Amino acid sequence: MKEIVASFTNQLEEALEIAENFQPETTPDVDNIVICGLGGSGIGGTIMTQLTADECTKPITAVKDYDLPAFVNDRTLVIACSYSGNTEETLEAVEEAASRGASITAVSSGGKLSELARKNNWPLVTIPGGLPPRGAFAYPVVQLLNIASRYNFISEGWKAQVEASIGFLNANGDRISEEARKLAEGTEHKLHLIYTGTWLEGVGIRWQQQINENSKKLAWQNVYPEMTHNELVGWRDENHDLVVIFLKSPLDHPRTLTRMELTETVYRKFTPHIHECKTQGDSRIQDALHLIHLGDWLSVHLAELRGMDDMEVEVIDWLKGSLAKI
Numbered sequence: 001m002k003e004i005v006a007s008f009t010n011q012l013e014e015a016l017e018i019a020e021n022f023q024p025e026t027t028p029d030v031d032n033i034v035i036c037g038l039g040g041s042g043i044g045g046t047i048m049t050q051l052t053a054d055e056c057t058k059p060i061t062a063v064k065d066y067d068l069p070a071f072v073n074d075r076t077l078v079i080a081c082s083y084s085g086n087t088e089e090t091l092e093a094v095e096e097a098a099s100r101g102a103s104i105t106a107v108s109s110g111g112k113l114s115e116l117a118r119k120n121n122w123p124l125v126t127i128p129g130g131l132p133p134r135g136a137f138a139y140p141v142v143q144l145l146n147i148a149s150r151y152n153f154i155s156e157g158w159k160a161q162v163e164a165s166i167g168f169l170n171a172n173g174d175r176i177s178e179e180a181r182k183l184a185e186g187t188e189h190k191l192h193l194i195y196t197g198t199w200l201e202g203v204g205i206r207w208q209q210q211i212n213e214n215s216k217k218l219a220w221q222n223v224y225p226e227m228t229h230n231e232l233v234g235w236r237d238e239n240h241d242l243v244v245i246f247l248k249s250p251l252d253h254p255r256t257l258t259r260m261e262l263t264e265t266v267y268r269k270f271t272p273h274i275h276e277c278k279t280q281g282d283s284r285i286q287d288a289l290h291l292i293h294l295g296d297w298l299s300v301h302l303a304e305l306r307g308m309d310d311m312e313v314e315v316i317d318w319l320k321g322s323l324a325k326i
Contacts, residue, residue, distance in 0.1 A: 001310035004135040015142035028103035037081035040133030044141035047202035074101035085111020161285035180297035188305035207295035214299035250281030
């Protein structure tokens with residue numbers, strides 16, 4: 001997994017090359033967009049919706065289930081994203097989308113989803129296979145941004161932001177890994193609480209998921225300002241096994257940053273383990289990719305400190321195998 005994390009910018013570069021080759025024959029005339037995907041395939045949809053919320057001309061919903069919202073119809077674009085192409089929830093959802101007459105575009109490395117796309121003549125973006133889905137994040141998220149711009153829902157400005165992000169990450173890769181290593185040391189057996197602003201919620205979820213899968217430990221995340229209306233009241237018991245990590249960007253709302261500063265004084269009454277991970281604020285995409293890379297490195301450093309195999313996901317394989325028998 002360390003080698004996969006270290007290759008992040010290479011994946012981003014290859015993903016941009018793949019995106020250049022996507023030339024849809026027509027642009028769907030739709031009222032809304034639904035992105036179907038789960039796990040490592042689905043987190044890109046969540047993050048993409050938040051990165052483009054200030055620009056996208058159509059409402060986007062990320063669906064992580066078998067069922068589609070009732071509004072999906074022939075005026076909906078459904079983007080089905082499954083790295084393996086065999087995610088059963090996504091396959092069922094896309095078949096339902098087809099029955100409702102929705103326009104469908106697929107992103108996959110192969111499997112049943114690619115077969116369906118070719119059979120039904122849906123636009124298909126094929127990405128490289130052979131990786132754990134969580135280790136292939138760069139490929140689908142870039143394709144989702146590209147699809148949105150090819151269909152004229154967002155501008156093409158995202159490309160320059162990704163390119164700038166590649167340069168930034170290449171120039172700061174060793175520093176980012178070292179920052180993650182220091183954050184991991186002494187916290188490998190503690191519970192990580194990840195707090196972000198709303199637009200970085202997907203990034204916080206990515207941190208949680210990577211800690212779950214790579215580090216083999218529980219974590220949780222929440223967002224400002226919502227958590228200050230509920231979870232904040234739950235801070236009542238001293239617990240030095242909790243580690244609070246703020247993911248901050250200069251692009252956060254100023255009042256959100258103020259809330260973070262004020263509530264930090266509350267957390268310090270109950271745990272001494274408070275950390276801030278800050279970005280530069282050059283763009284939403286660069287800030288998100290920077291924090292994602294930092295979180296990925298944290299997860300593999302935690303796994304190493306815990307003596308865990310960061311590639312193993314036996315319990316997920318067991319669940320899929322069990323479901324396949326039913």
